[in-house]
Amino acid sequence: LRGRVGRSNKKAFCYLIAPPLSTISPEARRRLRALEEFADLGSGFNIAMQDLDIRGAGNLLGAEQSGFIADIGFETYHRILNEAIQELKQEDFKELFKDDDKQAANAFMNIKFVNDCQVDTDLELLFPDDYIPGASERMLLYRELDNVENEEGLKEFEKMLSDRFGNLPGQSKELLEVVRLRWLAIGAGMERIVLKNNKMSCYFVSDQGSPFYQTAVFGKILQYLQNNQKSCRMKEGGNKLALTFEKISTVEQAHKLLLDLTI
Structure with a gap:
């Protein structure tokens, strides 16, 4: 059948009989799940991408079929x-x-002047073992979360977690809040945020000749700095401009602050 299925406008059917799920490998379970999920006409590409994902993209991106990724x-x-x-x-x-x-x-x-924002923190932001027991399942969900692109998708992801695993613990709620924080930071031209020791430092676009520094967004940030000199300060070090805020101890506080800063 290889090379024949999926090249017509007719939908093919077959019956697959699998052993009990508890007896097969996690990779096999993911392959079965992919077949269930991508069942419509034209889904062959999605199945192929899932197979690449499961194998780590094989020789293209890694060592033989094990894959480094x-x-x-x-x-x-x-x-x-x-x-x-x-x-x-x-x-x-x-x-x-x-x-x-x-x-x-x-x-x-x-x-967009930055493609992504790295968030470094000493806070506990994760899916705990007692919330999602399987390590491979947690890794898969971390990857799914990393690919969420908008608020609607994030709410759907949160609902899916609640349906499957129950109410989210505090660490997981904060983890989802980090995604919102990153979105705001990218729009504000921030390449990196360090949230540690009750302080938040935001590092802007490395290229100081970037047109970002002539945008209305950066103008708002400078205006905020001028109006709140007691709670924040701007400094330059290592060719990077950093804005530091005091008394920021949670991701929720950081998110609210960036909202005030940019909107």
Whole structure:
């Protein structure tokens, strides 16, 4: 059947008889789940991507069929690779891609100045073992969460967790709040946030010649700084501009602060 199924407008059917789920490997369970989930005409590509994901993308991205990215998934690897390429274009090969910068300047109001924001914290943000017992299941859910792109998707993800595992513990609620924090930070031109020791430091776009520093968003941030000099301060170090806030001890507080900062 290989190479024949999926090349017509007719839907094919087959019966698969599997051993009890408790006796098969986690990878086999994921393959069965993929077949159940992608059952419509034209779903072959999605099944192929799931297979790449399960195998760690095989020889393309790893060693033989084991794969170096089995733990993070194909989509996450692709996003990380794209971020690395953009960073090289903007920093190490800026002259080579200067035409790209001109195009970006022409589309000034529509571009994102950072692709992602790294959040470093000493807070406990996770799915606890006693909430989601299986390590592979937790890893899969972390990857799904990382691929959520909007508020609607995040609410659906939270509802799915509640339906499957019960009410979310505090650490997991804060983990979901970090996703919202990252979205705001990306829109505010922040490449990194450090939330530790009851302080939050926000690091802006590394390229100090970036057009971000002429945007209305950065203007609002400077206005906020001017009006709240007792609770925050701006400093430059290592070619990076950082804005630090005192008395920020939770992700929820950090999220509310960025809302006030940018809206």
